[in-house]
Amino acid sequence: MKENIIKTRSFLFSVKVVNLYKSLSSEKKEFVMSRQLLRSGTAIGALVREAEHAESKADFIHKLSISLKEANETEYWLDLLNASDYLEEGQFQEFKKDIKEILSLLVAIIKTSKQK
Template identity: 55%
Template sequence: MENNIILDKSKAFAVRIIKFYQYLCDEKKEFVLSKQLLRSGTSIGANARESKNAQSKADFIHKLSISLKEADETAYWIELLIESGIVQENQVHDLYELNIELIKILTSIIRTSKKGGRIN
C-alpha cells in the first residue's frame, strides 16, 4: 500500500472517531451529537479515499473539498460537545488538534492542485 499522508491520517482519525463515538454512547449516553460526529469524522477519509480514483483534476479537487467540509463540520460537533458540557476540553484536545491538522493538509492540497501543482 502506498504511503499517502492524507489517506493515512484521515483513516487513523476515523478510527479514533469511532472509538470516541463508542465512548459517548456507552459512558455519556449521548446519541444525537455523537452520531453526527461519527458521520462527518469518518466521511473525511472516505472522500479523501475517493479522490484517489478521481476522473479529472476537477473531480479530485471536488472530492477533497467535500472532505474539507466534513472536517470543518467535525470540528463543529466537537466544539458543541465541549460547549454543552458533555465532554471536557481536555478529553478531546488531541482529537480536535488532529482534526485541525487534517483541515490544514486538505486546504494545502486543494490550493496546490488549483494552482496547477502535482496532485499525486
C-alpha cells in the first residue's frame, strides 16, 4: 500500500508544534500566540485524518479545504512568533519550510480531487 504523505507529514508537523508549544510556554512564558499555533497546527493533521473517512468526494474536499485554512493560519502564527522574536531564525526557517510543503501538498490534493 502506498504511503499517505500528507497524513504522515501533517502528523509529524503536529508533534513538532506540540513540542514548540511546550518550549514557548515553559521557557519563554508565551501563552497566547503559542496556544493559537498549537490549535491550528494540530488541526491540520486531525482534518486530514477526518478526510480519510469522508462520506463523499465533496466531504473529502471540504475537510481538506478546512485543513488548508488551518495550515494558512498556522503559517500566520509562525510569522508572528518570528516577528516578535519568540523563535530563533533556524527554528523559524525549519517550521516555515514544513508548513509551505504541507500547504503545497494540500493545494495539489484539493485541485486534483476537484478535477476528477
